[in-house]
Amino acid sequence: MRLTSKQLAALKIKRGESPVEREADLHNLIADELRRRWSFNGRVHWRGVLTREALLDEYLSQDVFVLPTRFEGFPVALIEAMGSALVPVVSAIPSGVPEIVIRANGITPPVGDVEGFADGLAALARDRSRLEAMSGEARRTVVERFDIEQCVRAYQAL
Numbered sequence: 001m002r003l004t005s006k007q008l009a010a011l012k013i014k015r016g017e018s019p020v021e022r023e024a025d026l027h028n029l030i031a032d033e034l035r036r037r038w039s040f041n042g043r044v045h046w047r048g049v050l051t052r053e054a055l056l057d058e059y060l061s062q063d064v065f066v067l068p069t070r071f072e073g074f075p076v077a078l079i080e081a082m083g084s085a086l087v088p089v090v091s092a093i094p095s096g097v098p099e100i101v102i103r104a105n106g107i108t109p110p111v112g113d114v115e116g117f118a119d120g121l122a123a124l125a126r127d128r129s130r131l132e133a134m135s136g137e138a139r140r141t142v143v144e145r146f147d148i149e150q151c152v153r154a155y156q157a158l
Contacts, residue, residue, distance in 0.1 A: 059084035063131060064124060070111050072096050079146050082106070082138040087131055089120045100146075105137035 031046070038044045047058065059065075065081035067090040072078075074096040078088055088106035090097055101108055107124070109116025124131045 055080075056084065059086055062086055063135070064089055064121065066117065066121070067091065068117055069093060075100070079142055083142040083146070085135045085139040087124060087134040087138055089117055089124075100141070102141070105134055105141050 027049075031048070035046050038046075047054075050058065059081055063086065065078065065086040065088045067075065067078055067088065069075070069091050070093070072093055072095060075090070078090060078097070078100055082088055082100070082105065088101050090101055090106060090108055091111045092098075092108040093111060097108060107120035109120055124134075
């Protein structure tokens with residue numbers, strides 16, 4: 001996405017403005033542009049910035065979490081979604097994802113493989129028992145491997 005000179009001018013650093021405020025401004029500009037570009041599609045719903053409670057409600061109302069990313073470090077949103085028993089369909093990127101998503105708990109199409117994502121989603125839609133098994137495994141993975149108290153104890157033991 002290219003920002004116009006007017007949009008870039010709106011992001012100029014003002015004295016006393018924090019990096020967080022600048023990032024929020026950029027996020028809002030990008031969100032506005034995406035909303036504009038996808039306004040023709042009634043199936044895409046923009047939720048905006050959600051509170052933690054609203055985000056958890058969103059997770060609990062879904063079956064699948066799709067993350068068609070090209071670059072991530074350790075995708076915390078993926079952990080949050082899987083912790084809510086969402087089955088991940090996430091790009092097979094080398095950092096983070098292989099440590100979290102395995103065959104039993106999610107689907108990992110290659111980066112940029114739109115058909116692979118569509119096929120994975122269609123397979124889950126056709127096979128509810130597979131979806132439910134993977135959902136349970138996604139939640140179990142997070143509880144067993146990424147529980148915050150367990151992680152703190154592991155760090156303290158170093």
